[in-house]
Amino acid sequence: MRNRKQEETLQFFTGFVFSLVLTSSTFTTGQIRLAGPRSTSCSGRVEVFYSNAWGTVCDDEWDITDANVVCRQLGCGTALNATGSAHFGQGDGKIWLDNVRCSGDESSLTSCGHNGYEKHDCGHSEDAGVVCSVNLPKPSISTGSAEVTWGQQVSITCSIAASPLSGTFILRKTSGSFRVTRSSDSSSATFNIPKVTLDHDGEFKCQYEKMMSSQTFTSPFSNSVRLRVSLERPIISLTSPDGGLVWGPGGAEVTKGYGLSFTCSINPRYPQGDFSLIFSDSNITETRPAVNNSASFNFPAAEFEHQGNYSCVYEVTMATQRFSSDEAEPISLIIKSSSLLLVSSVSSGILLLVLLVSLAVCLRCRRKLCSKQPIPSDQNQSLYSARDAL
Template sequence: MMELQRPAALLTAVILMVVCSTAEMAGVRLVDGDGHCSGMPQVLYEGNWSIVDSVLFDYRNAMVVCRELNCGNAVNVTFRENVRKEDTNDAFLSIACEGKESAFSQCKQRDQDPLDRINNIIHSTDAICSDSVRLMDGAGLCSGRLEVKSHQSWTSVCEADFDQKDAEVVCRELSCGTPQILQEPLFGEGEHPFGTKEFQCNDTENRLLTCSTPDREEQNCAPGKAVRLTCSEPDGMRLVEGNSRCAGTVEMFYNGQWRKVVADVWNIEMAASVCKKLDCGSALAATKTKTGRDEPEVGVLISCSRTNAIKCHPIRIRQIDRLAGVICSEFLAQPTISVSTPIRVSRSLQGPEVFRGYSFTITCSTQPQYPGGSFHLRLPWNNRSDSQAAVSHSASFLFPTANDSHQGNYSCVYENQVIFQNDVFQKENQSRFHRWSPGPFNYNFSSESEPHSLIVTDFSWTPFITRMLLVPFLMLITCSFIFLIFNKCGHFFIRGAGQERAAAAVPKESIQLISL
């Protein structure tokens, strides 16, 4: 009977998720924080303060909360431990904002996640606002006209009192990237007066108001001179825990720190976006792997735009069940190729020269990413190749006698079959049917070096004879010149040295006479 009720309850919860509540929310607050501008969000709903569930609570929600509380911009949203409903008497609400609302009551209320409803779990968050600095009338959190809170009121900042180091601190305080544009002319003048603070940061501070700020009695900033700033968006991504920058667990820089990406909605299309963003070629597989940790770990749920394949953005923080991973086509580092001969190799404009009739060796090598593998040396004639197993990540190909057929372009191709440990993986041909295959994922990778041009030329004794005769001759001339100079002028040096010794002995004799 219980098995029949569970799908029915799940279906009912899914239907309720898309139904907006008609009840009114009368206010919002942040509790259990350092002040009224940080803490766990609660909303006044039907006369009671209710916990705001973190399932839909993200930066956009935090922006509205901070705006309503007159606390500047949202700079951080952190995940709290799960709370079971029976452990608290507080009600809870799931609320979704677009980020442009002036009050939290204008956001849409939705029902709780169906699985959390069945498991009786509340996800709560902490929101942290910047109660002293904000960027207004821009395209997002990280751009706009700079305003600073002073004596409980917001003021604009004059561009004459602001420089690049100050901009670095503001972008850091707002958890954005680095300053990109200073004095962007598109953000208007605003309605707040200019303040009297002149900021003198040294780029080590984390908050603008901790910088040196000598006050002036009055502000003479002309209209149109307010600071307007654009910081880079905090959407950095990287791959970790792999032997290549193009394979591993996905991490996103979010809320001022690197967080692992949750695999709840992960697929091969999102993996392709990450590979393209990191300049790692195409996605061979998207992977999902258990964390392997006993204690809960918090990650970030992301979404990647299909209209702009290199743009991924965070949705919300969430407890990790499985980690999102990706394996890109540019997994292996590019190998290198070099030429050596028993006789010193000369170099022309076309490339290194080897001598006809003498031996030479071509060496292929690669970075120590994975053991094993093999090298294939592509030869300049008949599209042939020679192969050897990699030993200590390199292989050497010996050519006993150079002739005209050896002239041309060579390249090294490194191949290695790599096995990736993961729970499940999805390849491109599986995305249409949303199918996943059990791990591990293995793939035969290959990477080719840059072409290397080789010139075959006749050996000539002339350079060696010239070198053998010219070097001793130059040494003989140099030694003879030094000998003649010393023979002609050496007595001056000897005489000068004797006079110095005699002068040094005079004071000693004088001292002895006086003592007698």
């Protein structure tokens, strides 16, 4: 009697062997497949099943007529390109066919003329491939820099593994109407944007088109690449209309009570936007529209609460999207006491002290004089008379 574990094991191996039998029985001599890196169901390295093994085809005399037979046999339409030199990577194992010579009417590749199986003078570096019309391979897309500043140049490259000749690459933006085409005789095309603007901010995709017998065959879209366009940092400056500004090692020093003015400016090529003055020591920001690409923020009289770090940001609204620049290099503001007020306070203090000292000296001297000089008798008598009269 078998236990349950033995039964499960037997069922597993029985099913596994049965699966192998079914799998191997699905391949018959003369079948073909497309393989290799970046291959699809209708583009790739051509491989033939013969003598219970898959093998490749040499690219000697390999042309579009041979490729057409392969594409038709696979149900992939017509051939767009017959590739050589192991374009879809090198195979391994056998090289079954060489010097294939199809007339174009054959139902299968193995029905075409050739040297015979495994009769060749090739290496796998000469493996042949096809690109069929029904399923063009998916292109790839890349950009030199995903983040660029307004006005900079950016390049976006589209490429396709199959490299069908004389095709057209299409660069599209996933939102908006941006669409640029470029014809190419190679497997790639580069789209140069000399000066990016905020309109170029977003995602881009590539597509490939190939004209064949008055028909247009189109590949799937590539994956998207995100291009971020930012604004350059504005410039912030500080002036004092009253002349109370001095630049010191710690930053800008403005005398208390004097007027001061911050000015934010940006490159004139930018569109109309708003400047925001940012005070680092407070959550309060002040925003003003740009006039001639600048804006001024005025303080009539500097107070000690104005002391701190100041910067500014430029913002532009395009459609429903808002773009903000990085903060400008900050200015450190120090408020100092007025020197005239200090001198006046010191002078007043000294004068008051002198007056107090003088008064004390006078009082002391008066006491001394009064104690040392007796009043004459006649003067005493007068004083007494005056007192009695009162």
